[in-house]
Amino acid sequence: RENTALPRRAVNHGAAERVPVSISQRRRRTVVTGGAGFVGSHLVDRLVARGDEVIVVDNFFTGRKENVLHHMENPRFELIRRDVVQPILLEVDQIYHLACPASPVYYNLKYLNCLLNLYDYKTNVMGTLNMLGLAKRIKARFLITSTSEVYGDPLEHPQKETYWGHVNPIGVPLRVRSCYDEGKRTAETLTMDYHRNEGVEVRIARIFNTYGPRMCLEDGRVVSNFVSQAIRKQPMTVYGDGKQTRSFQYVSDLVDGLMALMEGDHIGPFNLGNPGEFTMLELAQVVKETIDPNASIEFKENTADDPQKRKPDISKAKELLNWEPKVTLREGLPRMASDFRERILKEVEGAFD
């Protein structure tokens, strides 16, 4: 594919002529929205290691500059503080669109709920629209990170990509995250419309629960909660009876899957997750075995509309992307715990400064 962007040197010297530069003659340019977040920063590490010129667009709403600090001196890396809700002009070959306020803890801040829900929706809808408009203009390939939550509280188990989902569009008190589920569903719709109507090359990933180093300590998701609680010697908070299930994917497996999807020939959607299924009580048990044998649990009330079961069927990704996760929960949790220990220690030391 020919790229008609001006080569850097021509721009710098004010050359008027537009010189087509083939992608094989220069480095691949990739933008990662949400690249200062948990998943995004691991993806950025891999893209930089591959030799890409990488631009991160992030407004640090839930992400942290620290996650990409180690690339700051690299001339092939650029960090732009910006909200994807605003239009942006860039010249790249690939767009990984991850930006989204994904952390559940923010939805539980009662007084901020209304604002945050609207913000989430705006990011998923207007942010995705802008990134698709960008992809259309510059003829870049576009990948969206959708979520298993598009399946809602599923009536099919495990979930295949052909399942249309069971989502409550208006939410109920205490379960205020329909903005997230429906926002991602709309983002998928927009993505397919830009593909069909505008010819944009698109890829759709439906990500299942993922964990690993650099997750936000106060994220509110179950793995980060249990691991930080165990390290802080606090009881692990099991919501409800703890018999609801999830499957947990280690972040490096997800990054492999996202890159295989972007480079492959198939649009998707593809489920990217680890099919190993655990109840929350079993997860607490694995944390006990791998992080602290003395860790205890306490039961707390669950939120309404909490999906009772979730497990991906990944046969489509196995067959068409030649991808499957490699890291088990027992291998992944200790890797995450060493990062969490370091950061919690810094927090404690900071408190005495």
Ligand code: NAD
């Ligand atoms: P994260 O919160 O760590 O990362 C999201 C990043 O997007 C953050 O750096 C945040 O600052 C940025 N961001 C949010 N709104 C923005 C905006 N309007 N403009 C610019 N930047 C913005 O979350 P994550 O876990 O790394 O998730 C990454 C993507 O993967 C998200 O799209 C999420 O919905 C999807 N996903 C993640 C999981 C998971 O288990 N981690 C599961 C399903 C889907």
Ligand code: UDP
């Ligand atoms: N857009 C952007 N960067 C670009 C091109 C488009 O942010 O390089 C935004 C644009 O501002 C618009 C959205 O993407 O809000 C959709 O663009 P499109 O061209 O599809 O729609 P139009 O501008 O014609 O409404």
Ligand code: UDP
């Ligand atoms: N959960 C829990 N304790 C916690 C946080 C979450 O038992 O401290 C439960 C929650 O009720 C849900 C499951 O863990 O059933 C996964 O929650 P998470 O927010 O991590 O992911 P999602 O609900 O988006 O799958």
